[in-house]
Every structure is written in structure tokens, then in C-alpha cells.
């Protein structure tokens with residue numbers, strides 16, 4: 001196996017014996033082969049798209065689900081991968097029959113083997129490092145495109161689940177994947193494709209924002225209890241608001257408390273979700289603490305998306321996965337033909353387990369500052385900037401992870417001067433969201449914008465402020481300090497770059513798949529910087545303003 005798609009990759013270079021995330025060589029190799037199959041499907045899809053033909057949405061869904069399945073911390077179930085591989089062979093054949101005659105790359109012409117053992121033997125040629133002679137910058141851009149597409153698939157999947165889709169985004173899966181097999185493309189053409197993936201990433205986070213705000217209305221400021229209450233409970237983790245909605249509906253009046261966990265925290269801001277009185281609070285913190293936080297828990301957990309870690313025996317019988325998430329041996333709740341899910345088993349189990357035996361003292365944190373809520377204060381914000389009450393904005397956002405270097409973000413947030421506002425999003429916020437930052441100009445100094453996909457909200461806020469000051473986003477008193485972990489963060493980063501945003505700080509370490517030349521290109525074109533120390537980076541940001 002070889003995998004370097006996430007920030008915790010072994011030695012900062014690549015996981016080769018097994019994944020730091022818990023991915024076995026078997027899963028890693030099946031994932032390589034699945035991606036290879038998706039590339040093959042895309043080779044046949046590209047000429048069809050160019051001829052103006054529609055690609056069957058079932059094929060799009062399959063490609064999207066498969067990409068999402070291979071994202072970090074999503075699926076660790078070998079059989080689920082074998083099923084997808086078998087399906088991929090049928091889809092590839094059907095696409096081949098529709099595509100024009102021609103010479104197609106190996107990924108397209110490869111015939112999937114029958115058994116898992118043979119698939120594993122074949123997977124060698126599907127690996128990222130297989131072609132030793134490939135130019136390292138091309139390899140780097142191929143990887144960046146693939147990981148950007150994986151991030152997009154996670155957002156696209158969440159939007160599609162509530163009926164939102166976009167043909168242009170759907171086509172980009174095929175065009176991007178095909179580009180990663182195309183030896184004729186030059187470095188410049190690959191850079192252009194990488195930026196096109198960034199543009200699709202902007203489109204998909206906008207689509208998901210439209211989907212979430214139409215279905216659940218615009219989030220508004222809301223205080224969330226972060227302590228537990230007596231009684232049976234289910235903790236909902238991941239990002240999928242529709243799964244949470246369905247579970248809230250099915251647990252209504254059953255005496256079960258629902259807690260959010262990790263990236264599900266922002267759901268408390270949505271009117272159509274916070275109306276459920278048994279959505280009682282947020283449990284625990286970011287994903288990397290789940291094994292400790294779920295240990296011996298007297299209730300159930302539902303994982304709707306990543307990040308899933310190896311379940312300990314002490315809670316293996318009470319954690320459930322759904323959608324594309326999976327771990328060998330844990331129970332999975334499938335979606336039915338009509339798009340609904342039956343949560344009766346997890347509900348029964350939660351009632352049997354009995355739940356917490358007493359209430360803890362309440363402690364609250366504030367969420368709900370998406371673009372709508374934040375921009376409802378635009379007048380006050382603009383006035384406060386003009387009269388000097390607010391000096392600078394910091395967007396400190398992105399994913400969390402287990403590495404000690406991530407304390408940078410806590411330290412940074414604490415060092416931000418009192419006349420500055422901190423916007424945050426994604427699970428990296430747990431590094432500081434229980435600290436008291438007080439207020440500035442009558443507004444909370446820490447504004448929780450939402451999940452990782454709510455990078456779209458942050459873009460809307462920044463663009464509206466730039467308009468108010470009759471300038472562009474790069475000229476605003478705004479610094480963006482990103483923490484990345486997995487491929488949704490890659491999609492977010494490409495989105496921001498495609499919008500021409502410059503001077504972002506990236507950490508805690510640089511992606512292993514960025515070659516020195518590709519990184520230099522990002523430095524030269526976008527003035528992107530690797531983080532150093534919070535003190536130095538903060539000083540540089542404020543001096544520049």
C-alpha cells in the first residue's frame with residue numbers, strides 16, 4: 001500500500017505498512033483499485049460529455065459515493081469495497097458501450113478480476129506510485145485533483161441526499177478523474193484542471209448551502225449545552241444534517257435525548273433542527289478524541305460521515321454507521337429505496353442501555369453564525385471597523401487531528417488581540433470553542449460559522465464586507481489561518497485559491513502530495529505560507545493590515 005492523502009500520513013511522507021488512520025493494506029489496495037475503476041469509467045464518460053450527452057445520474061451517484069467511500073476515516077469494510085468494485089465493472093462496461101471507438105488508457109481497458117484475492121493482486125498497477133518514471137509535479141497535481149474531487153464528493157453527496165444536484169459539478173468528477181490518466185496533459189493544463197476543481201468546489205459548497213438553508217432554514221445564533229442530561233441517548237456524529245433530521249423525527253416522544261458530536265455541532269443553529277426539544281446538546285469534542293469519549297458509554301452513536309476511528313470493544317456493539325461509512329463488524333443502517341432510513345434498531349438499543357444516570361451542570365457555547373446571521377450584523381461590523389473598534393478579522397478554521405502541532409491553533413486564537421474578531425469553522429474549532437473570548441463592538445469575538453463546507457459562508461461574509469468597504473477580499477483586514485487534515489480541506493483550499501484569495505496560512509504541516517515545485521507555484525501565485533509560530537504569524541498578519 002501507499003497512501004499520502006491526509007495530514008497524519010506516516011512520517012509526513014506516506015503510509016506503506018498500514019494507515020495511521022487504521023486503514024489496512026487490504027483496504028488501501030481495494031481503494032486504489034476502486035479509484036482506478038472510476039478513472040476508467042471517466043475515460044469513457046469524457047467524450048460523451050464533450051458530445052453534449054447526459055451521463056446517467058445513477059452513474060454519477062456511484063462515482064460520488066465511491067470517491068466519498070475512499071476519503072480518510074470513512075470506510076474500513078473490505079466487503080463494502082468489493083461490492084463497489086463489482087458494480088464498477090458493470091458500469092464501466094455500460095459506459096464503454098456508449099462511448100465512441102478509440103484508444104483508451106489502461107484504467108479503461110482493465111477487466112476487473114472475479115475474486116477479492118485477484119483484485120488485490122491487480123491493485124498494484126492502480127497505486128499512485130506505480131509509474132516510477134512519472135514526473136513528480138504531474139504526480140503531485142494528479143493527486144491534488146483526485147483529493148479535491150474526493151472532498152467535493154463528500155459535499156455533493158450531502159446535497160444530493162436532500163435533492164440538490166448540479167450537472168456541472170457532476171461532470172467535473174469525470175473530467176477531473178480522466179485528467180489524472182491523461183499523459184498528454186502538460187503541467188500548465190494540469191494546473192488549470194486543478195483550478196477548475198477549485199471552481200467546482202466553490203459550486204458544491206454553494207449548492208450544499210442552498211440545500212441546507214432551504215431545507216432547514218438559515219442558521220441563527222443559538223446557545224448549545226455541552227454537558228449531559230439524565231436519560232437514554234444517541235450521539236450523532238459526522239456532517240449529514242438530513243440523517244440527524246430523520247433520527248430526530250423517529251425519536252420524537254420516545255424519551256431519548258439526541259446529542260451532536262464533532263462536526264454535527266452547527267446543526268443546533270438551524271431552525272428546522274433546533275425545533276426538536278430532544279436535541280439537547282453537544283457531546284465531547286473533535287473526532288480524534290472519540291475512542292476515549294465513547295469508551296463505556298451507556299448509549300448509542302450514529303456515524304453519518306467521517307471521521308470514524310477503530311471502535312473499541314467497549315462500544316463496538318452500540319456504534320452504528322450509515323451511508324458510505326463503515327467498519328468491518330459494526331452495524332450499518334442502509335438507506336431504503338424511497339430515501340428514508342429505519343433507525344428502530346439503534347433506538348431500541350439506546351433505550352436498553354438506559355443512558356446517563358444524572359444531569360451535569362449546564363455549560364453553553366454559542367453557534368449559528370453562518371453568512372445570514374453574521375451579515376445581519378453587517379451594519380454594526382462595518383461601523384466598528386470604520387471607527388477602529390474592530391481592528392482585524394481572523395478566520396481560524398479547518399479540521400482537527402491528533403498531532404501535537406495542532407495546539408498552534410489554540411495558542412493563536414488566545415493571542416488574537418481583544419479588538420479583533422475570530423471566525424471559525426469545521427472541527428478544528430474544538431481547539432478553542434469552549435474558551436471565553438468576550439465581546440467586541442457588542443458582538444461575540446468568536447463567531448462559529450459552521451462545518452467545513454460552511455467555508456462558503458465565510459466566503460459570503462468576506463465578499464459582503466469587501467463590498468461594504470468598496471474593496472476586494474485580499475484588501476480586507478482579514479487573515480485566513482487554515483488547519484487541514486483530510487480531503488474536504490483540500491477541496492476547501494482549492495476553492496479559496498480558485499477565488500484568488502491570497503496570503504493564507506496553512507498547517508499544521510504541508511500536504512505530502514505537494515511536490516516542492518507545486519508548492520512553490522502556490523507560494524508564487526497565491527502567497528500561501530506554511531505556519532511558523534503563532535506569535536510570528538499573528539504579528540505578520542497585523543503588520544500587513
Ligand code: FSO
Nearest residue numbers: 306307399426427452488
Ligand atoms: Fe473534521 Fe473529519 Fe469536517 Fe473533516 S470531522 S476532519 S475536514 O472529516 O470534514 O472538519
Ligand code: SF4
Nearest residue numbers: 003006009015019021
Ligand atoms: Fe495514512 Fe491518511 Fe492514507 Fe490513512 S488516509 S492510510 S493515515 S495517509
